[in-house]
Amino acid sequence: MQPIQVYNGPHGQGPNPWKVVIVLEELGLPYDIVWIPYGEIKSEPYTSLNPNGRLPSMVDPNKSVTLWESGAIINYLVATYDGERRLTYGDDRLEDKWLLQSWLMFQMSAQGPMFGQKMWFTQLHVEQNLQTAIDRYGAEVKRIMGVVDGALGKQRRKLGLAADDVVWLVGDKCTYADLAFAPWNTLLGTLFPGGGLDVRKEFPEYHRWNANVTKRPATRKVLEFREECIRLALLMELYRYSSYVDR
Numbered sequence: 001m002q003p004i005q006v007y008n009g010p011h012g013q014g015p016n017p018w019k020v021v022i023v024l025e026e027l028g029l030p031y032d033i034v035w036i037p038y039g040e041i042k043s044e045p046y047t048s049l050n051p052n053g054r055l056p057s058m059v060d061p062n063k064s065v066t067l068w069e070s071g072a073i074i075n076y077l078v079a080t081y082d083g084e085r086r087l088t089y090g091d092d093r094l095e096d097k098w099l100l101q102s103w104l105m106f107q108m109s110a111q112g113p114m115f116g117q118k119m120w121f122t123q124l125h126v127e128q129n130l131q132t133a134i135d136r137y138g139a140e141v142k143r144i145m146g147v148v149d150g151a152l153g154k155q156r157r158k159l160g161l162a163a164d165d166v167v168w169l170v171g172d173k174c175t176y177a178d179l180a181f182a183p184w185n186t187l188l189g190t191l192f193p194g195g196g197l198d199v200r201k202e203f204p205e206y207h208r209w210n211a212n213v214t215k216r217p218a219t220r221k222v223l224e225f226r227e228e229c230i231r232l233a234l235l236m237e238l239y240r241y242s243s244y245v246d247r
Contacts, residue, residue, distance in 0.1 A: 003030040004077075005059040007049065010035050012229030015183035016070045016112065017056035018222060022179050023074050025218040027081055071108045074176050075101075087176040096171045103169050103177035106147070107184075114140040115184045118191045141191060145203045148181070152205035166212050167205070174213065182213050186223060 004024060008017040017033075024031045040046055042053040050057040050068035057068045063080065067073045078088050089097040118137035121130055148169070156167045169177050188199060200207045214220060 001030055002061045003032040004062070005032050005034050007034045007036050007046070007055055007057040009038050009041075009055055011233035012226050013233075014055055015115075015187065016054075018183040018226050019070045019180050020056050020058060020073050020077070022182060022219050022222045023077050023087065023176055025222050026087060026179065026216070027077065028218075029077070029081055069108075071104055071180075074104065074180065078176050087174070087179070089171060089175070093171065099170045100175055100177045104180055107177070107180045110144045110147075111181060111184050114144055115187060115191060119187060122191060122193065138192065138196065142197070142202070145199070145206050148209070149203040149206040152209050156205070167209065168212075169209075174216065178209070178213050179219060182210070182219055182223065183226070185210050185214075186226075 006017055006020050006024070008014070008021075012018075021031065021033065036046060036055075041050070041055060046057075047053050049059065049066055052068060054068070056070055056073065057066065058073045058076075059066050060076075060080075065076065067076055082088055088100060091097065114137055118134070118141050121133040121137060151169065152167050155161075155169070156163075156165070159167070159172070161167055168174050188197060191197070199210075214223060
């Protein structure tokens with residue numbers, strides 16, 4: 001099988017491509033990360049792969065399929081390569097099979113955009129201290145975490161699980177729906193610098209669930225690689241800055 005290509009930004013900080021990489025790793029599929037500079041994603045030839053000019057995009061040379069939008073890519077990978085249903089359910093569990101889609105769409109429409117806006121106004125916006133925007137999106141982040149936390153608690157009670165038992169969003173196993181949240185969750189400390197969020201205390205189910213997702217060997221491998229990519233990129237920036245100053 002030829003490696004599936006996943007397009008990603010050079011420093012690897014954007015969470016969405018890593019959602020796809022995690023699913024590939026969990027399914028044991030070969031893949032290559034294609035690092036494309038952000039300055040090139042809004043023009044050809046990249047926009048022939050992704051007309052929206054965003055990351056990720058995927059090229060599967062085995063099936064001659066090119067896709068964009070991380071949720072669509074995840075659906076494709078699971079439908080095409082997860083015949084053993086390691087990360088999904090079949091028609092024998094029809095409600096669970098489709099409920100996974102609800103959670104994936106919630107991740108795409110709620111967690112990603114609202115976490116992203118909180119990151120923008122907290123860390124990146126040129127005009128600093130826009131407190132109304134910071135507060136608004138901070139409240140939305142916590143609301144979204146509360147939705148997940150409450151659903152996990154209901155799932156625990158429904159299945160009769162003890163407080164220390166592992167619980168997942170749908171059914172009795174980790175699925176692509178759980179995995180899709182993991183990369184964005186790595187940003188929680190950055191979203192609330194200096195405090196303002198105690199996940200363990202405020203959202204205990206969310207905290208335990210995320211810990212169980214991220215300790216899976218395949219997922220942990222990808223997230224550790226992401227951290228290394230970011231670290232190396234920061235070191236390169238520091239080196240370039242030091243070289244400039246020393247001139």
